[in-house]
Amino acid sequence: MENDLLSPHLALSLRIKQLQEDNLRQSETINRLVNELAISFQPVNAALQKLHSMAEQPSAPIELAKLGLNAGLNFLIDQLLGKHRSIKGYLSAIQAESISEKFVNTNAPGLIGLLGAYLKKRLTPNINNTNES
Numbered sequence: 001m002e003n004d005l006l007s008p009h010l011a012l013s014l015r016i017k018q019l020q021e022d023n024l025r026q027s028e029t030i031n032r033l034v035n036e037l038a039i040s041f042q043p044v045n046a047a048l049q050k051l052h053s054m055a056e057q058p059s060a061p062i063e064l065a066k067l068g069l070n071a072g073l074n075f076l077i078d079q080l081l082g083k084h085r086s087i088k089g090y091l092s093a094i095q096a097e098s099i100s101e102k103f104v105n106t107n108a109p110g111l112i113g114l115l116g117a118y119l120k121k122r123l124t125p126n127i128n129n130t131n132e133s
Contacts, residue, residue, distance in 0.1 A: 065112045066104055073100045 077096045082089035104111060 062108060062112065066108045069104045069108070069111060069115075070101050073097075073104065 074097050077093050077100065078084070081093040081096060083093035084090070
């Protein structure tokens with residue numbers, strides 16, 4: 001009679017252990033997935049993923065240069081027109097930003113070439129001026 005009671009008890013205890021292990025494994029999986037989800041929502045990671053995806057494209061340098069030019073021009077426009085100081089400044093800055101963005105996107109290769117030539121000229125040492133001294 002005791003054997004009949006031990007067998008179901010043993011099976012039940014084995015099933016309980018198995019369910020506890022499954023519960024532990026599933027909770028670890030859920031914790032890992034929640035952490036990955038939280039990391040993927042961070043803006044820095046989103047920006048880095050966008051940069052990595054853009055870097056794999058052949059037109060990446062031009063696109064990055066366009067983004068840089070747009071960001072720089074938007075910053076200058078915001079400072080010059082006082083985007084955060086008044087309603088007029090805000091509206092005029094928004095209008096100027098949209099115009100500058102269209103201008104940069106249509107004339108990007110020429111602007112990038114001019115800017116590159118200017119920076120190369122500015123950053124390379126002038127050998128003639130150093131020899132005259």
